Amino acid sequence: MQSYKVIQPSKTPAPGWVGGFSASNPKFSYPDPDLSPLPMLDNMANVPLLQRQLDVLWPEFSWETVIGDPSSRCYQMFAPDISRAGYDDAGRIFSIICPQQGTYSPTIGDLNIEVTVTGQRGWVNETASDLDYDLVAADMTVTGKIWFGPSARDKRLYQWLEAYFRAENLPFPADKANAIQVTLHHVGDPEQPIISVRSGINDGFPNPDFARHEAEAWAVANVAVQIGPIMSRRHPLVDDFNALVMRIFNLGSGNLLQPTNVLTWNVWLDAPTLVDQAEWKAHAEKWRHSIDTGHGSPDGPGTPPRYFDGTPFNALEAVVEGEGEAIEAFLKKHHLWP
Numbered sequence: 001m002q003s004y005k006v007i008q009p010s011k012t013p014a015p016g017w018v019g020g021f022s023a024s025n026p027k028f029s030y031p032d033p034d035l036s037p038l039p040m041l042d043n044m045a046n047v048p049l050l051q052r053q054l055d056v057l058w059p060e061f062s063w064e065t066v067i068g069d070p071s072s073r074c075y076q077m078f079a080p081d082i083s084r085a086g087y088d089d090a091g092r093i094f095s096i097i098c099p100q101q102g103t104y105s106p107t108i109g110d111l112n113i114e115v116t117v118t119g120q121r122g123w124v125n126e127t128a129s130d131l132d133y134d135l136v137a138a139d140m141t142v143t144g145k146i147w148f149g150p151s152a153r154d155k156r157l158y159q160w161l162e163a164y165f166r167a168e169n170l171p172f173p174a175d176k177a178n179a180i181q182v183t184l185h186h187v188g189d190p191e192q193p194i195i196s197v198r199s200g201i202n203d204g205f206p207n208p209d210f211a212r213h214e215a216e217a218w219a220v221a222n223v224a225v226q227i228g229p230i231m232s233r234r235h236p237l238v239d240d241f242n243a244l245v246m247r248i249f250n251l252g253s254g255n256l257l258q259p260t261n262v263l264t265w266n267v268w269l270d271a272p273t274l275v276d277q278a279e280w281k282a283h284a285e286k287w288r289h290s291i292d293t294g295h296g297s298p299d300g301p302g303t304p305p306r307y308f309d310g311t312p313f314n315a316l317e318a319v320v321e322g323e324g325e326a327i328e329a330f331l332k333k334h335h336l337w338p
Helices: 150-154 154-168 238-251 277-292 319-331
Strands: 053-064 074-076 084-087 092-099 100-105 110-122 136-148 179-185 194-199 219-230 262-269
Touching: 084 110, 084 277, 092 110, 092 136, 092 277, 100 238, 110 150, 110 238, 136 219, 136 238, 150 154, 154 238, 179 238, 219 238, 238 319
Parallel strands: none
Antiparallel strands: 053 074, 053 084, 053 262, 084 092, 100 110, 110 136, 136 179, 136 194, 179 219, 194 219, 219 262
């Protein structure tokens, strides 16, 4: 049985806060922070400037499993302490780490997903009068990445396809470096790649008690993204295969990354802590290694997806049938038979 690090939540910020950056430009202020005066920074270029961090101990995700049907909305807490915002003592954000998760296909094994931050800007104000109103404002550009996990390598179909792609010198999503990339954009605007992190809970839909953490958390913020198309690899067979993998992922995850769907998360935060810069650099790699070797979440598991009333979301038998039909159609189209 896997053991996990015990995380002790705190409501007492670490000493050393200076502040002031959030008030350095009147445009930054709530109720509608405008962060455009700040450049979008490379997400890992300024780790030496990080001094403090907000840890997301309860990352509560939500999405509609049937787009347009509010009754189909699911709620799932991803594993704790994967997401963080790092900033200096004045409160300027210089790096954000976003989550990883996975799903399982009976035919081709497990699939990893990561929301990769490519750029960010923003501020934190630890002494805000209302932590759930004006604690944090950040902008991000992000990409969804999907690649196969360790159990896939035991599947005959995976082995055959991976060998075929390798022999043809075609990219295959065997690891993050060759991951399928999914575009993510501002809700309602496919031309706007910048998405916003803002204080408070997302109240655009009902949030069940099991997805709320007022008693344990220091504060809460929220994010929402809309799912766009897969990035083309400019090869018909590769693009069709990546679309097949995405379809299988969505069958198993309840359309988590279905194009046009809206994925939201309420990030329930621990009190600010000090940054260990070496640990920050290693954090995402630790997670990636843990997932890629089948060890799961290094800081503990999340929760299974559930509907508002707590009923578990389960992929139906039709999912397995649909998966088989999609794979067969792909193989026939490209005259591939293992």
